[in-house]
Amino acid sequence: MSDTQTPPDRLSNDPRSPHFDAQVLGRGIGIRFKGVEKNNVEEYCVSEGWIRVAAGKALDRHGNPLTIKLTGEVEAYFRDEPTA
Numbered sequence: 001m002s003d004t005q006t007p008p009d010r011l012s013n014d015p016r017s018p019h020f021d022a023q024v025l026g027r028g029i030g031i032r033f034k035g036v037e038k039n040n041v042e043e044y045c046v047s048e049g050w051i052r053v054a055a056g057k058a059l060d061r062h063g064n065p066l067t068i069k070l071t072g073e074v075e076a077y078f079r080d081e082p083t084a
Helices: 022-027
Strands: 010-012 029-033 036-038 041-045 050-059 065-071 074-078
Touching (some): 029 041, 041 065
Antiparallel strands (some): 010 041, 029 036, 041 050
8 A cells, every 4th residue: 555645445354355454454444425424334445436334133154244235425534644
């Protein structure tokens, strides 16, 4: 990650995903979806305008949460300043 002021365009909190970045997640990412702060986002993509959120307490056969893809305006931001 070269730019420390802008979050990545796409990020996932699933370690098996190619879009997983533990360093960025450790810093803290905030997501606003359609102007509302969301705390249950599993994955997001700003350029394509979607987020994935858990569908209640439902789990798939591997024990992972089932997700729903919602489309709309997505804004990602860092919750705190970078640590040097």
